[in-house]
Amino acid sequence: SYVLTQPPSVSVAPGKTARITCGGDNIGSKSVHWYQQKPGQAPVLVIYSDYDRPSGIPERFSGSNSGNTATLTISRVEAGDEADYYCQVWDSSGGYVFGTGTKVTVL
């Protein structure tokens, strides 16, 4: 089955840039979506189709996808961005797959 690998944690100072990677075999050929999940809450879509932002999501959130790595970038990080982030794709072998998740800590 298809596996998506994320770093377990990323730490970033307020105002700096956080980059969260999502690695998968030829993930660049797939459409990648990203979700933010704060403690005790349901996931919220922050990026869809590699780099598009839903309405209401700040421009500070951006995405890219190429080769074997997709990346979620959070610019000018704020305390409110502290959360777990998951990437997601669809794979013909096993359906919908989520990444292992990355905890973003704002220092």
Place this chain on the structure above:
Amino acid sequence: QVQLVQSGAEMKKPGDSVKVSCKASGYTFTGNYMHWVRQAPGQGLEWMGWINPDSGDTNYAQKFQGRVTMTRDTSISTAYMELSRLKSDDTAVYYCARDSSLVGLGFSPSNWFDPWGQGTLVTVSS
């Protein structure tokens, strides 16, 4: 606004079944596929399957085949997920989530989930 409201927490014993509901509002219920995703305590997200609320067609993840049943009641815009033969490692928060693609356009492998229900905690313990 689009909203998914799920039923309350459940306590079950090993071997029991549980049925979780997800009531949709703010859009045409039969217009979008509905997914179910679960999250064990401290763990990541795991996709369980989807239902086409219009036709009732379903597609389950292989791991849950034979144990999960997804249904819907279009008269009350509600989707259901029933999991049988519960085990302790089925303890998790179960979420419903609306698919981004319209049923009328057919399945799309590029779709995403938005929004999600608030989640239903199912605890399995003897």
